[in-house]
Every structure is written in C-alpha cells, then in structure tokens.
Amino acid sequence: MKVAVQNLPLPSKYAKIIEWGKLITITGSAQLIIQVIGFLSAIIVIRLLPTKEYALYTLANTMLGTMILLADGGVSTGVMSQGGKIWMDREKLGLVIATGLDLRKKLAIGSLLVAVPILLYLLLHHGASWLMASLITLSLIPAFFMSLSGTLLEVAPKLKQDIAPLQKIQVGTNVLRLILVGLTIFSFPWAYIAVLASGLPQIWANLQLRKSSYKYARFDQPADPLITKEILSFVKKILPGAIYYCASGQITIWLISIFGSTTAVAQVGALGRLVMVLGLFNVLFSTLISPRFARLANDKRILLGNYIKIQIVLFALMALIITIVWLFPAPILWILGPAYANLKNEMVLNIAGSCVALIAGSSFSLYTHRGWAIKPIILIPLSIAAIAVSASLIDISTLHGILLLNIYVAGFEAIMHVLFSLIMINKIKVKTHGITE
Template sequence: MPPIKRALIFLTGSAVAQAAASLTGLLLARWLIIEDYAIYTIMIAITGAVTVLTRSGVHLGFSTLLGRSWPDLTRAGQILRAAVHLRRIVSMFMLPPVMAVTVYLLWENGAGSWLVLAMLGLLFLYWWADMRTQMLDQVLYFDKQTTKVQTLDTLLSIARACFVATLFLSGGLTVIWAVMASVGVAIARMVPIGIWVRRKLPQPPHELVPSDRETLRQTVMKEMPVTIFVVFQGQIVLLVLSLAATSAEVAGYGALTRITQLLVPVQAFVFAFAVPIFAKRKAHLGRTLTTLVGLCTAPGLFLVATALVFPAGLLWLVGPNYADLHTEIVLACIMAMLIRTAGALRGLVSHRGWLTYNWLSIPINLAWIAAAPFVFDLGTISGALMFQMGFSLGTITSALVDFAVARKRGL
C-alpha cells in the first residue's frame, strides 16, 4: 500500500479512535462530580507519567537501532529483548517515586485511604499492561502494519466509550470505574499486539546482545535526566494547583485538557509515520523535518482558531460546570499546540539518536520555573496554563541545537 494512502487510512482511524476517546473524556467531565473529576485528572496525568518515565530513553534507543537494522527480523527480536529487559530495570527505580507522588496528590484532593489504595492498584496494572505493548507496536509500525494497530485502538476506544455510557445510564459511574475503563483498554491491547509481533519475529528466545544493551543504556543515561524533568514539569502544575487552589481548579484544568486531547492523533502520527520516515531518511533532512513538524502543527492552529472564534462551542463539550472559562479555553488550546509541536520536533530528532544537547531544556525550563511565580498567578487556571506552555521553550531549543550540530558533523 502506498505510504500516502496508509497515512490517510491511519489518520482516519486515529480520528475515529480519538473522537471516541475524547467523547469519553468529555462525558466524564459532564457526568462526574467536580471532586471526582479532579481525582480522575490526577490519575490520567500519572498514568501518562508512568509510560514516559519507565520508557526513559529506552524507546529512543530502540527506534534508532531498529531503524539501522530493519528489515533484519532476527536483529529486531534481539533489539526488542534488550529494550524490554532494560525497561524493567528502569521501572524498578521509577515506579516507587511515582507511587509516592500519586498518594500525595490524591490526598491533597480529598481522596480517602481506600480510594488511594484502589488507584495505586490500578496504576500498577496499567504499568504491567503498558510493558507488554509499548515498543512492541513500534515493530508493527516499521513493518507497515499501522492500519491493523489503528483498527485495534479504534475498536478499544469505542468499547471504552460504550462501557462508560452504560455505567452512567445504570447509575453506577464512579471515578474508580472511570479509571478502570482506561486501564482496561491497556490490558485488552496486550493479546493482539503480542500475537502480531510473535508472528512477525523469529521464535524466542532472542539473543541478548551486549552491544545492544550498552547502546540502549547510553541512550537512557542521556535521556533520563531530561525525561524526569519533563515529567516533573507536567506534575508541578497539578501540584501547584493542589496546594494553591481547590479541587475545582484542578477539575477545571483537567476538563480543558480533555478538550485539547483532540490533538492526540498528532502524537500517534509522529510515532506511526513520522518517526520511521525521518529515522530512515538519508538526504534532505532539514526539509523533511520542517515538513513533518509543519504537518504536526497544523491541527493545533485549527484548534486555536476555533477557540478564538467559538469558545462557547468548545466549552459546551465539557458541560455547564466549566462554561465560563472562555479565556482559559483559548490559553489551553495555545498550550496544547505548543506542547505537541515541541514534542514532535524533539521526538523526531531524538529518534535518530541525536540527544547530545537534550540537557539544555533543563536549565532553560528551570529558569522558567523560577520566573513564573513572579509573572503569573499560579493559583488560577489561566496562570497554570501559561506556566505550562512555557515549558515548550526548552524542548524546542534543545531539539534545534541537536539537529544543527548533527548536520554540521555530517550525520
């Protein structure tokens, strides 16, 4: 199938999947009480942090090695084993502090002991399922099986939406069931992804090649400080709101970010198409990078324009509890556009193994953190959103420096 046709099919499926996921999030914003939605907002943020932290650099090294060796399937199996092995080790160090932060944020937002324990159990289940799908699906993307993966994700998103709607109609919808629905999608994804990858790769056990482990370890060591800091950036907003405001502000922030999840297909496009394209490209890298990042930015510009022209329409999606956040919805859309664009740029550059100056984002964003309390009211949703959007500065700067230095060296 031609690449353009595959991309169009993928984006169509991604749009349907995201429409179902967004519908679920928006319905939860409408149906859950404000206090419960604040808890849900925290859990969605933490599950995202678990994925990012436990993959810390592993997925970048994995894509780099896979891009160099593809379509050698024996090597793909070896690289996958080394990547999964190292991710388990990284998880041993990352999960305990994530669990501790989860407990603190939940308590600050009024969760009782039993609810906290239930959420920790669900968080562990999510990590367990994520370990068995993330990176495996990258093999399928390299093998041009994106349509198959996207169909699965679309069906699971629709099933989740139907499950949540059924619970609401039956009067049984609570924050625990809402989080369970998200975790259930991750668990349901395991079996088909595992079957498809096993059909493609040679039968295990695959050899654990020391050079692969060392390459991946070096990538993790380069990436881990920045990854930890990036996750810290995301959680500091919720932490500040939890300390300086009430659960109503936390819920409002979460509701607005649900609307900005309409841009999630951009991230799916980056990993399914843009990364393999850019990782294997041998010439015209600057033009290719500009084109791919431009494609990733366009949906964000459209969302910002919609928020400026018709903010009430977007706010209607999350229900009457948040109907007066007209200024905030515009800021939320700008923030989402900047964060997605910066993430796409950094992801494309990093997946070629260009990580030397990734650390630059740390001092830049530390300076932003130091300055923000003097510029913004961080106890408000508007202040929190402007605070969040500034973190894209460090990401963009470090990616551009890495790209420029790599090209200067002829890489």
C-alpha cells in the same frame, strides 16, 4: 483507431504522493474514529463524575502518564533508534525489542517506588480517604504494566509501516474502553472505577499487538547484553531529561494540585480533554513521521529538507486549530457541561499551550529517534530557569496564570528543541553520488 494503453509505472514523485495519501487516509480515518470514541468516553466521565471525584481521576491519570514516562526512560526511543538500523532483519529486530522489554520491566519497579507515594499524598491532600486513595492507586497498575509493553510491541509494525493492523487494534481497544466506561460509570461514579475501566482494555490490545509484531520481529529471545549496553548508554543520556519532562510536561496539573483548589484541578482536567483532538496529530506523527525519519539516510540535505517541511506543516495546522477555538469557544465548551461553561479564555490558553507543546514534542521525537540527545546539564538548568522566571511573573495560584505559564514553558522548549535539531543536522556532512563532501 483505439490505442491500447498499457499500465506504465508512475513517476517516483507521484508514486510517493499516492503512497502517502493511502497511509494518511488509513491512519487518519482510523484515528478520527479512535479520537471520537475516546472523546465520548472522556465526556461520559466528565459529566457523570462529581467534581471532586473528577479531580481525583485527573490526578490519577496524570500520575499514570508520569509513571509510564519514568519506566520508559528513553527505552522505547532507544529501541526505535536501534531497530531503525536493522529493521529488515526479523531476528535482529526481535532481539532489540526483547532487550527493550526486559529493560522496561526493571525500570517499572523504580517508577512505582517513586510515583506511588507522591500520588497517595496528592489524593489525600485533595480530600480522598485512605481507602479511596489506595483503590485509585491499585486501579492504575493494570494500565501501567500493559502500556509499558504495548509501546514496544508497536515498534516493528511501525518500522515496517504495516499501519492497518495497528489501527484496527486501537479502534477495538477504544470501543472496549467506551463499553466498559458506559457500563460502570452510570452505576458507580467513583474515580477508581473510571480509571480501571479505562485501563483494562489494554490487556486485549497487547495480546493483539504480540500477534501483529511477531510477523516482523521474533522477540521471544533472551535479552542481549551488547544491545542492553547500547540502549542503556542512550537511556543515560535521555533519562535525566525524561525525569524532567515528567514534571514540566504536566506542570499545569502539578502546580494547580499543590497551590490551587480541588475545583481548579477538575477544571484543568476537563479542559485537557478538549485537547484530545491533538491526539490525532500525535498518533499520525508517531506512526508515520518519526519511524520514517529514523530510517532516513544520514545525509544533511535529506534530513534538513524533511525536517523543515515537517515543522512548516505542523505550525500551519496548530495555528489553524488555535484560530478555530478562539472563534468558537461557546459551542466547544458546551460539550463539557454547565460546570465548565465559563472557561472561554482559559480554553483558548490551554489549546494554545498544547499546540506549542506538540511542536516542541515533535522536534524532540525526531531527533531522539535519530539517536541524538541534548546533554542534561544543558537542558535541565535552562528549562528550570525558564520556569522559575515565568512563575515569578505570574500568579500561579489561579487557573489563568497556570495556563499562561504552560504557554511560556512550552514556547521555550519548542525553541530549544528546534534549535538543537537544526544544529545536529547541520553537523552531518553532505553526500553527493556516494561521496561525502
């Protein structure tokens, strides 16, 4: 006799596994497409730009990242931290995002005033004419301003874990970027054209993000003075560290651009494109892990358990990536073209340094999304001391030496951020049945 089987609710453990499986599948598959398209765009630029032009392109892209980081100054992290507390309320979440957008506009001016003279100096130092240096600098402006609002407009969908629309927008943006790069770089192999073609699609992306974000946050409101004060208090804690990371996060490029040759700058930039595979993990982390960690209850056991699981998984994945690159360097370097075929050891060192930096960055992201920050008076002197000691032991005028320095610095930062995360979590009291122990 056949028995009718009724649809019973799954145990919470299996429901969570299914939920995470769906999220990772949606995000992972979309990010795989995004990374492949982005990688194709990068390879087109590497292969078609002359070595000197690619060196200038590398400097411009590095400075763009620095400008965005300076203009953010911890605002996006502060918005995520504040938003994680009231993410169910559309009005309040919108007010937090509107305040963040207002703050970023003000910080953007200061970022431009600091970054533009430095970029012009470096471009001229590596042989660009005043006209070319000016065109490259101007080509950064659209990408700079669009990226500033783009990351804040993603906060609401990330907190709500409405991931699919974000992935569609990112796929569309990268397709547009590939088309623009493909149409322009063949006929105009100049650095400023490549920079402009890469940045313009972000305008379309922001228009789509506004529509997606507005469903969960009504951000067409004036900035709130009280929220401004709260975010700024967090920014004051994190800004000195953010300024430091502008330098240390791209220390490879900065040092090689000052002490090395133009060819070495191009080589570092080309190797950096191979690290794009790690972008998949970065996006998965910032989309799925950090927002959920920000939402967790302030309970020591819950936070510590989740934190340790995250770090174990990250460490295993990074070890696997380094092993694959070490075993198969030649086929991977073939992608970059013959000009970079002799960089086998350097490629392994570059990937290793990037993997360690990703582990450091994950801890930094997790604890800042909880509203925690290392005191700059501790962070910066220790980090500078680590760089100074490492640099005194290595020949930083060579590409090999610069990449070794990158590993040492990233390793120090990883240890520091992991220890700080554990210390902060350990300070939280355990809750049992609603009672704090």
